[in-house]
Amino acid sequence: MPEAGDVVLPMPCDGSMVFRKVHIPMAGPLDDYPISIGQDSAEWGYVEQSRPAFIAGSFTSSGSEKSRYYLLAKYEMTQLQYRALTDESCPTPSNKLRLPVVAISWLDALQASDKYNLWLRQHAAGKLPREDGALGFVRLPTEIEWEFAARGGLEVGTAEFRDGRYPMVEGLNGHEWFAGSQSANGQLQLSGLLKPNPLGLHDILGNADEMIFEPFRLNKLDRQHGQAGGYVVRGGNYLTAQGEMRTALRKEEPYYNAQGQVKNKTTGLRLALVSPTLTSRERVASIESSWKKLGSGTEDATKDKGTVQALEALASGVEDQALKDQLKSLENQLRASNQQQEEARDQAIRASLNLGAFLCTKMLDDGQYLDFLQKNYDLNCAAGEQDPSCPMRK
Template identity: 60%
Template sequence: MTLTLSPLRYGLVLGLLATVSPVLAAPWAGSTYNPKPDSEDVVLPMPCEGSMVFRRIEIPMAGPLDDLPITLGQDGGDWGVIEHSHPAFIAGSFADDKKGKGRYYLMAKYELTSLQYNALRGECSPPSRILNIAATGMSWFDAVTAADKYNQWLRTNAIDKLPKEDGSLGFLRLPTEVEWEFAARGGLKVNSAEFRDVHYPMDDIKNYEWFSGSQSSNGKAQVIGLLSPNPLGLYDMLGNVSEMMFTPFYLNKLNRLHGQAGGFVIRGGSFQSDQSEIRSAARKEVSYYDDATPYTSKSTGLRLVLVAPAITSKEKVKLLEKSWETLGAENPNTEKKNDDTKDTAKELSSLASGVDDAALKQKLKDLENQLRASNQKQQEERAQSIRASLNLGSFLCTKLQDDGRFLDFLNHNYELLCKDKDAGDTNCANRKSKLGEQTERLQQLTGYYASSLVDSATLYGQEGLKPEVSVFDQMLTLNKRLSGLRPFLAAHWQNQQKYLENGKIDTAGWLESCKQTTGNN
């Protein structure tokens, strides 16, 4: 006997199949949620037999109040009030028990897809290519709700999969701007110069990020994981769809953020962005509401982070209190960088002059003298450190010249002797191998020089460096064995001044400057 369904019943059956129960859903294939798997991936389950992949963002600070000072934003742009560089600090949520050092937080490897977003809303859609495109069209409130639903689902169905810190479960949320930009720049997987560049290192931007135009996204959001990742193994950080932040928008006020909190922030470019907008510092304010309804956009999505509470237990509170007591203790290596800081020695001198009690006056004068001696020692040590950095920069400039000119020599000989030779020629194969080795050696040296230049410029600034350039130049003049470094000091200082002026990481220009250095000044 054949059972025939009426059109009405047939439609009801199709409707039931369209929204499959999470219990009945088939597990997603690995290629659906992780098209580029890696051994360091951290995978968490999701509703509808799905998964989401995360990457560890490591920070080498282990103490309860230890954090890493970093510089975010970018100098030299047209939007200083929005993107100007400013100091920030970052720390991880979870202790690295296996490696025994540092802390980390977790960031989603890919942008949230439509398939994953549907799963968090209770819709178990069959996996498909179109659903593996980054999800858009949700409001900031929808994004927060999606994170909340994922948290509750994990605590109900997979609590053992959540990482813990000091016994407290981690939780998912949108990233802060600091968390996002630190990861977008490549974290500690890049050197200091690369971290401060417009974007993380890449050979051709088309191989790493989606932007507008027929040579890239062609005006459409793309499937996750098609291009190459950034140095932390994160995909589409600066393109494809813009990503919502947890923290509100603040304007920039030179070296700090302005006091007014505004709408929410979206970071990174999208498939609608021009190639020039694909940069780590790009940020935009968006109002939470568009007229009467929450704001949504077809080019804005999200990426989650997994973090932990800051205060996790009574024992943690005790450790925090102990660390707090040591903050600000006298340390000869600590520099006062706030220009608004009062001259404490002068304040003591002024205070002593207004005291009638002879014994108290003498104590204040003694304290003033001790403080002045301490300040002088710190200033001398700082000057020595600056001169040491100039010495290192000058020396590295000589090495860049040697290795750069040697690479030019190898290139010239290869073109001269092997241009028309057969590919199987043994001598030419050896020359090509040496050429590759020297190219890699020069790239490593250039990166080290750039990191040294940027670090000292950031730490000491123009006002700290300039007087010591003159002092160090005189020291080189007096030392005949070191006088040959003088022209390289001049080249290094010229490179450093250009960076201080425009904030650009011009490794090719710095290399050429050192290569062209000749004679004594």
Template identity: 50%
Template sequence: MAASLLASITPALAAPEPWDSKVYNPKPLEGDTVLPMPCGGSMVFRPVQVPGGDAYSDYQITVGGQDQERGFAEGSHPAYVAGSFTDSKAKARYYLIGKYEITEAQYDAVMNDSCPESKPSQAKRLSKGGVSWFDAIAFSDKYSQWLRQNALKSLPSEDGEAGYVRLPTEVEWEFAARGGIKVSPAEFNERLFPMTGGLNKYAWFAGTQSANGKPNLTGQLEPNPLGLFDVLGNMDEIIFEPFRLNRLDRLHGQSGSFVVRGGNYMTSAEDMRSADRQEVPFYEGATPRRSKTTGFRVVVAAPVLTSQKRLQTLKDEWSKLGAVSAADNAAPAKTSDDPLEDLALLAKASTDPATKARLEKVQTTLRANIAARDDQRDRAAKASLRLGAFLGRKLSDDAHAIDALAKVYKGRVETGGVDDPRAKSYKEELDHEQTVMDGNLRYYADTLIRTAEDYSSDTLKHQREILLVELQGMGLAELKPYVDQYFTHIAAYQKDKKVARIQWLGDWNKLQAP
């Protein structure tokens, strides 16, 4: 009897049959991260790398657009993004974002009380629409709990704390939608991410030439530079935090209802843009607001304060923010010259509560201004390194071209003499190219000296690491030798102050193109 009872319950306990990968990942890409789901399902994520690996490092970007008609909601302004997880291979952190919008199959696997008798068909690859903000939150919570109970080791972790699933913030969504560091800063700020062949290859929008008034299966079109599919069009995507108006350089203080991003299959091609953001009421009458054009994708993130050790590290780093220091490459400031120290002492000594509060406010404001100045300095240092590397590459290319032309000229002289018309033409071209390269070398030397004198070796070293992460992300890893060579020249000049133009040119001439 016991044996028959065991046999009767065994099928119910058997693990569900895994889904066909074409249902959850129709277009596999290198770098995909796959997490399991209930009912034998899976969900695919893409890593979003953010330069800067220190505790308080974040990355400044510009979000929004230039459409004046939508400026109240989408006006461009600075924002900051950071990753949740440490990238051990680079000076960067990252978060994970869904490669596709949540599909009907994935939504049912998490939200239904039981699994279906059969595996989902291709038809269940449709993006899940008709959901409310509360539905998306409930999905994220249930999926996070399932992962932590059934597949904890599959989740990325930070400082021993496992990640969890949630909706993306607006900045996380827009940074990823625009292409993150896979695109150049200029491309990042365009209306649309780079699209080879036009919008209809990347987004489902209104009209018979595209969506034709209905949602479409995920993963049929081309991905954005980060490998995200349907991030524009198909379904509006729900965001974690509430809507706020734009006030030119910042967001307004009032928080409203929820935000959807990216447009949907009823959005016209002309209105499709990365900056698109709409406010949607939480409720319609007495029930949560749901729309057939609204879906969502999720991210995997981690807490900020993951342990007591990290908390102490953050406290230490916070105390250094905005600390008064000497200008880059100047002698260290004396403690007695530190106005922050003076303000702190005055505030501590004050017996008047109002005066004490005002002094502490001035101290905080001064720290914030100094921190902002340091951020601007760091970005300028990185830009100088990037410029120098490109100038160095130009010198390398010029030197190789001149060497090749000189060999052609020499061969012509040997066969036809210096008065040969073709030899004279080569000589004129060679002299012209040499003059141009001499001018570029002077500009390179001026740029190098200014960079070396304006920024400390520590600042340049830190920004070099961030620049290399950015170049790797944009597919420009071949520029690393040029960045390294320029950095080497700067370090040598900072040490001996020798303007070694001939040596610098020789070094670039030795550097072979990757």
């Protein structure tokens, strides 16, 4: 039976695929949410060094929620689901086919996604979420989409989000498959047997590596390197050592080797469900209007024009084209600088609110602990026969 929050889409051969919503606390189509991905590590810094990133949702949340969301498959794609999309006839269900599909190429994954998109539009278009009237579609997730969800998204605190792994109530053994006799024991495991992460995603680390949509790039401290290589795989697999299991783990796989397309026995996939960005003329007009306001300082301007508006007015009155171009370039630089300052201010406000929430929670916990100590003291020390430790505990 579907659990609360599950979004179920039908598949060929009477199958289904379950997705989970990943909420982003931003409502506008041009709004995005600042996060930090990767981790600080001298050993793997050139691959995994933490860097700033931004994420946004595809679909507008219903009701009074001012947020957007995208969806990520609850489980890694199984062999049964893959064969239902790619075989000429429906496969016979079995426990073996519940294993994640592996040993397929990145192009095979794209073709399976394409077949699923076409099937949904022909047989279940009404089940697909829409954004501004445009149908959603499935594809491989981006690195930022994958890592934000793998870390627990908004379901975890700021400190937990930055940890090497999401909070695991039952320990790593109870949540993810990894190398060793106490876990996967060198074998691919059935999907969904262990506990999920805070967003309800199963096997997001371990079991099978998961293909990512975009190509691999090295890290240059706070940004990615300019060379695009093979494709990215994330999450680790059933041969990954326990000590190596981390959310920031990322590797490069080539699209091709000497024999042809690369097909790795430890690599599978998990689909994302998203929407197009420019969905209608009205949406384009809204985005254009929002873009023109970025870094303009119009929010702080009162009676006087802001500096950006003053530069714009000055440039419009200049006839010399070279000077006009220089003024326009200066205006764009100022807008970009203003936008960075506004985003930094918003991040500082958000950090202060998170700190306040943490301190309030800590005060509540400390108060409950002190109440417990006081009750324990009254119980043991208020009676006629006092515990020998009472003077010290007073």
